[in-house]
Amino acid sequence: MWTSSAACSKRHPTTATGDAALAAGSPDQAIEAPRPLGRLTLCVSQQCNLACAYCYGATDGYMGTRQRMPAHTALKAVRTCAAARHIRHVQFFGGEPLLNRQCIYVTVHELESMHRQGILPSMPSLSMATNLTLMDEDMARFMAEKNMRAATSLDGPQVIHDRLRTDRAGNGSHARVMHGLDLLRKHGVPFTLECTYTTRHFRNGHDIPDMCDYLHAQRPHRFDIVLAAVPGNASLDPSQGPLWHDILRSHTESLEHVLDVWAQGETMRHGLAMDVLRSERPEPETFCTAGSSNVAVAADGGCYPCHMMIGMERFRSESPLQTLGAGQPCRKPDFAACAGCHARDLCVICVGKMLMYAPEAPRPHSHLCEFTQHSLAALVRAFDARMPALCDNKKAPPAPVQ
8 A cells, every 4th residue: 555755765765876876966876777767747727728528636726735836846856856767758737738749848858968968768758648729730730849748638529518518608519629639740749549438428329439429530549438437427428327237338339439440441449449359467356556666746846656646745755766765555465355266367547537536545446347348348248259251351459659
């Protein structure tokens, strides 16, 4: 289980020593033989210009604050991490990160400088999680020049997207998102899409296979359908109401649909299907990489295992290295129910989402387990039934975007 940074110093003396050395300005004394940092998330703006119906980050500012990250805070984070371990990926996050462009520009410049100096053996890959409503030619051009990909939300056609993703005046955002996608395509910026699927989608006739087709038509490098997590709100959270098992069936139909498309020789980059069927490294111990190889830095410089834990003081530390040394908030061996679960090795459940349903301590909620087990079983059945057609087309599942 997650422990405080004080306990971390006892459990991970090399990590604590390295962090102290960095604080003292002696990067050559950093921790020995460190693992690479898989992802450094910089929450450069905890302000957002939208007020989405299901947002877990609060309505006024992300995780209770409207701060923007000063450039010196971002630079301190990347320098601290780079001096101790290689950084594979840097993600700019919000709120809405395009509300703080200067911080993004300065950070990318610093990463390039550290690469040229040999501090970073290779340039980290870059991405930005943005709602795209503020995207313009200059930013799209910058992203293309820096090989930065975009991740954005698109909740389906305008009629449903604009009911869920509005600005603070209540105006829908669909037209602005589509304009942003046009700019990304124009400049050759790779992008991924995420649809947050709600009970409202299902009640209004937008089933999950339809959402797959709509997202696929936008030509993303990957798309994901995730279920809205709004505990206590059955009008949004599919798991909270009487339509749960109907929505699970729609989800099964969507996975079968994806494999039918593959069997016809067409590439549909459905994230879950790609991840499961191309998985090369089972994870029997961990639910996700929060706190093991991923760190999130809030606008005020506080460090957390994941961006979804920002503002939760029990997970906060003052250095990315302390966060990594503290360990993960929870692991599969912590739960007896995981021991005999057939989905254990391929199970990936967001620990931040666990905390939404069990704030006192993260644990797999029953509906999260049911969804994961159901998905894996459905994919195996669907893949087995379509194996001859897939082999005839000599068409492997598309490779996941790294």
